[in-house]
Amino acid sequence: MRVFAEKGYHGCRIADVARQAGVAYGLVYHYFRNKDELLESVCAEQWTIFIRALRAASEGPGAATEQLAGICRFAVDVFRTAPAAVRVLLLEVVPTPNAFRAGSTRQTFEEAVSIVADIVRRGAARGELRADAEPTVAATTLLGALELTLTSMVAGIVRGGTEEEIERVKRALVDQVVGGLAPR
Amino acid sequence: MRVFAEKGYHGCRIADVARQAGVAYGLVYHYFRNKDELLESVCAEQWTIFIRALRAASEGPGAATEQLAGICRFAVDVFRTAPAAVRVLLLEVVPTPNAFRAGSTRQTFEEAVSIVADIVRRGAARGELRADAEPTVAATTLLGALELTLTSMVAGIVRGGTEEEIERVKRALVDQVVGGLAPR
Amino acid sequence: MRVFAEKGYHGCRIADVARQAGVAYGLVYHYFRNKDELLESVCAEQWTIFIRALRAASEGPGAATEQLAGICRFAVDVFRTAPAAVRVLLLEVVPTPNAFRAGSTRQTFEEAVSIVADIVRRGAARGELRADAEPTVAATTLLGALELTLTSMVAGIVRGGTEEEIERVKRALVDQVVGGLAPR
Amino acid sequence: MRVFAEKGYHGCRIADVARQAGVAYGLVYHYFRNKDELLESVCAEQWTIFIRALRAASEGPGAATEQLAGICRFAVDVFRTAPAAVRVLLLEVVPTPNAFRAGSTRQTFEEAVSIVADIVRRGAARGELRADAEPTVAATTLLGALELTLTSMVAGIVRGGTEEEIERVKRALVDQVVGGLAPR
DNA sequence: GATGAATGAGAATTCATTCAT
DNA sequence: TATGAATGAATTCTCATTCAT
Numbered sequence: 001m002r003v004f005a006e007k008g009y010h011g012c013r014i015a016d017v018a019r020q021a022g023v024a025y026g027l028v029y030h031y032f033r034n035k036d037e038l039l040e041s042v043c044a045e046q047w048t049i050f051i052r053a054l055r056a057a058s059e060g061p062g063a064a065t066e067q068l069a070g071i072c073r074f075a076v077d078v079f080r081t082a083p084a085a086v087r088v089l090l091l092e093v094v095p096t097p098n099a100f101r102a103g104s105t106r107q108t109f110e111e112a113v114s115i116v117a118d119i120v121r122r123g124a125a126r127g128e129l130r131a132d133a134e135p136t137v138a139a140t141t142l143l144g145a146l147e148l149t150l151t152s153m154v155a156g157i158v159r160g161g162t163e164e165e166i167e168r169v170k171r172a173l174v175d176q177v178v179g180g181l182a183p184r
Numbered sequence: 185m186r187v188f189a190e191k192g193y194h195g196c197r198i199a200d201v202a203r204q205a206g207v208a209y210g211l212v213y214h215y216f217r218n219k220d221e222l223l224e225s226v227c228a229e230q231w232t233i234f235i236r237a238l239r240a241a242s243e244g245p246g247a248a249t250e251q252l253a254g255i256c257r258f259a260v261d262v263f264r265t266a267p268a269a270v271r272v273l274l275l276e277v278v279p280t281p282n283a284f285r286a287g288s289t290r291q292t293f294e295e296a297v298s299i300v301a302d303i304v305r306r307g308a309a310r311g312e313l314r315a316d317a318e319p320t321v322a323a324t325t326l327l328g329a330l331e332l333t334l335t336s337m338v339a340g341i342v343r344g345g346t347e348e349e350i351e352r353v354k355r356a357l358v359d360q361v362v363g364g365l366a367p368r
Numbered sequence: 369m370r371v372f373a374e375k376g377y378h379g380c381r382i383a384d385v386a387r388q389a390g391v392a393y394g395l396v397y398h399y400f401r402n403k404d405e406l407l408e409s410v411c412a413e414q415w416t417i418f419i420r421a422l423r424a425a426s427e428g429p430g431a432a433t434e435q436l437a438g439i440c441r442f443a444v445d446v447f448r449t450a451p452a453a454v455r456v457l458l459l460e461v462v463p464t465p466n467a468f469r470a471g472s473t474r475q476t477f478e479e480a481v482s483i484v485a486d487i488v489r490r491g492a493a494r495g496e497l498r499a500d501a502e503p504t505v506a507a508t509t510l511l512g513a514l515e516l517t518l519t520s521m522v523a524g525i526v527r528g529g530t531e532e533e534i535e536r537v538k539r540a541l542v543d544q545v546v547g548g549l550a551p552r
Numbered sequence: 553m554r555v556f557a558e559k560g561y562h563g564c565r566i567a568d569v570a571r572q573a574g575v576a577y578g579l580v581y582h583y584f585r586n587k588d589e590l591l592e593s594v595c596a597e598q599w600t601i602f603i604r605a606l607r608a609a610s611e612g613p614g615a616a617t618e619q620l621a622g623i624c625r626f627a628v629d630v631f632r633t634a635p636a637a638v639r640v641l642l643l644e645v646v647p648t649p650n651a652f653r654a655g656s657t658r659q660t661f662e663e664a665v666s667i668v669a670d671i672v673r674r675g676a677a678r679g680e681l682r683a684d685a686e687p688t689v690a691a692t693t694l695l696g697a698l699e700l701t702l703t704s705m706v707a708g709i710v711r712g713g714t715e716e717e718i719e720r721v722k723r724a725l726v727d728q729v730v731g732g733l734a735p736r
Numbered sequence: 737g738a739t740g741a742a743t744g745a746g747a748a749t750t751c752a753t754t755c756a757t
Numbered sequence: 758t759a760t761g762a763a764t765g766a767a768t769t770c771t772c773a774t775t776c777a778t
Contacts, residue, residue: 010194013772024739026776035773110341134356136342137333141360144332145325152324157294159320172318176325180364197747208764213749215762378562381768392743397770399741478709502724504710505701509728512700513693520692525662527688540686544693548732565751576760578755587752 001042001085009039046085047108050078054115064123065182069174071116072146076170079150080160113139120181129181138181145177185226185269193223230269231292234262238299248307249366252326253358255300259330260354263337264344297323304365313365322365329361369410369453377407414453415476418446422483432491433550437542439484440514444538447518448528481507488549497549506549513545553594561591599660602630606667616675617734621726623668624698628722631702632712665691672733681733690733697729 003016014035018025032038053074057067078085116139123129149169153160160166187200198219202209216222237258241251262269300323307313333353337344344350371384382403386393400406421442425435446453485503492501517537521528528534555568566587570577584590605626609619668691675681701721705712712718 008192008194010192014774015772026740026774027738029774030737106339113336113341130359133360134352136336137353137356138360140333140336140342141329141357144328144330144335145361146328147332148328149321149324151328152297152320155290157297157320158324168318169321172321173325175314176317176322176361176364177329178364180360180362198749199747210749210751210765211763213751219748376560376562378560382770383768394744394771395742397772403769474707481704481709498727501728502720504704505721505724506728508701508704508710509697509725512696512698512703513729514696515700516696517689517692519696520665520688523658525665525688526692536686537689540689541693543682544685544690544729544732545697546732548728548730566753567751578753578761579759581753582758 001046004039004042005085014038044108047112049085050075051108051112051115053078054112058115058119063128064119064126065128065178067119068116068123068142068178068181071142072173072177073170075146075150076160076166076173079153080166112143116142123181127183130183133181142177145173149173185230188223188226189269193219198222228292231296233269234259235292235296235299237262238296242299242303247312248303248310249312249362251303252300252307252362252365256326256330256357256361257354259334260344260350260357263334264350296327299323300326307365311367314367317365326361329357333357369414372407372410373453377403382406412476415480417453418443419476419480419483421446422480426483426487431496432487432494433496433546435487436484436491436510436546436549440510440541440545441538443514443518444528444534444541447521448534480511484510491549495551498551501549510545513541517541553598556591556594566590596660599664602627603660603664603667605630606664610667610671615680616671616678617680617730619671620668620675620694620730620733624694624725624729625722627698627702628718628725631705632718664695668694675733679735682735685733694729697725701725 003012003020006012007016014028015025017038018028021028028038032041054071057070057074060067060070062070113136117135120129120133120135120138124131124133124135149158152158153169158169160169187196187204190196191200198212199209201222202212205212212222216225238255241254241258244251244254246254297320301319304313304317304319304322308315308317308319333342336342337353342353344353371380371388374380375384382396383393385406386396389396396406400409422439425438425442428435428438430438481504484507488497488501488503488506491497492499492503517526520526521537526537528537555564555572558564559568566580567577569590570580573580580590584593606623609622609626612619612622614622665688669687672681672685672687672690676683676685676687701710704710705721710721712721
């Protein structure tokens, strides 16, 4: 996960993975059929966690606004715990050979979008969010905002060193992204 | 640009670039020292265009809300005209060997963030945007929302085939991302 | 070693080395970082043998004249056993990118010069060689004479096919190069 | 000449030659059919000068000892004037693809050897040099001693900075290499 | 399970040579 | 004569994958 996060799919060598894991070169091939399967596996694992959180939010209590806010807060918290995982999740969605175009990673991404979009849709129906919201666009907006903000935190462009700074990031994100969906 | 957009940095062969450009293999090396420099150059070119547009918006007339909305609309329009350019700009920033970590691409990204952040800062000062906005987070939120939404359009997850659909995306983006910054 | 000797540094392809060694192309890169390191390694190995012989002569018994004569005889004998090694040793020292200018090969060459020069210096002090001998020049003269004479044997310009011819070359070399250092 | 001297045949690029000469890339091909011809031409020029000097010595006045001494002194003097030319002369004899094995450079080298060998042969016949001298070996010994000593001067291993140091090198060379051929 | 040498196809890079201007 | 862009074959280097131990 760390190596993929650092160098991307093509840039990461099996040798790097083995070294990082502290095992012999060949052992990687004992556990994974090939490089694709390795990445799929890593991505799937990360996405599973994230999707589970999205689903938990979606199926949990509270208004749509609160569910979306929870997702934002969760994402930022995950970033704090495992920034590398966030990078894999965020960065390997697209630039992977088969991942985005077809295959499980894309499906999982679409699933994430659709869960968020559903929250928006329900919220709009219930009057918790503006009636004319575009669920899918709202979802990609939210996820994209999370992605780049977190990436910028990883890169040190957005400050997220202290507890207080992280709280400020969370609040700003929620205010803008969820607040922007509030009924007029 | 097209080839990088299509396959990503590592996935794209010099041979592809040459073929796409309709020139001989070796000629690429007449103009670029190596693959890195080639991408760097392509990215720089795209960023320049985008930065110019950001600056034009920033220095143009209108309230901060209108400037930010203009940026969103411009980005979506660029996407319609040159989706490949958008992909390079958006997707190749990070997973590239030296691009994001250090060097000109990162600087240019920071510049983009800072231009948008400045608009937000001024808007907040003038009362056009909420006073407690976090300029940098607002900027990465806006740019990230653009990125993933456009990417999703490229990938066909967000519908953007017709004129009307594109208008809807624009409106939704602006409503959420700029609307979310409105004073309470 | 054989391939370098045959074609020189630039003329020898890694593929040649692999074929000659009877291994797969890539394996060469398993053992050597790159072509430079390969040659460096080959040279170092050869020099080590030669330096060892020089040292043995220097530390062995006999007058300086006898030590120098021993070196000449040894060099000619090595040539008979392994002409390719001699060629690498002799010919690839200089025209190689980094070898002679700086780095270990040059150091080793200087060491060879200095061992021979020391023998000369001691011999001069003991009255076995002329008192006004220039040790360093004497050393490069001896080594250079060996080099070109052996090269010419390799090239067939100096006859060295039979046992008797080789003996004649040895004697002539020693007479001229060592004899030329005798006290007047 | 300088570029060939610096990098050897394969290591020298046409671009280097053009840059060193201060002319455009293509112009090199206006004057030389190809790289081989360029090197041949350079070598031939250098050898011609050297061969002419050897011949002049051979056909000039004085005993064989004096003729050989003159050659040594001339070579050292040439080195002082044009060290690069010496390197081409010395270093490109062998490691060139076709040069030494067959072709004009090898012929010229053999000619040089034979001129010197003739001087030795005559000197031996006249009693100026030892009767049992091996003319060819004596020639390669003399030329080899010159080669490596001059190379070592170029490389800074043998000191040749001042007028006095150069005189000392000349004397040492002559004493050893010519002195070693003196009748016993 | 574990190791790391061995393989070879694929991609980057170099550079002599050609050619239009 | 002079220029330097254009070409593409030759070569180095990389790295996923296999395999014997």
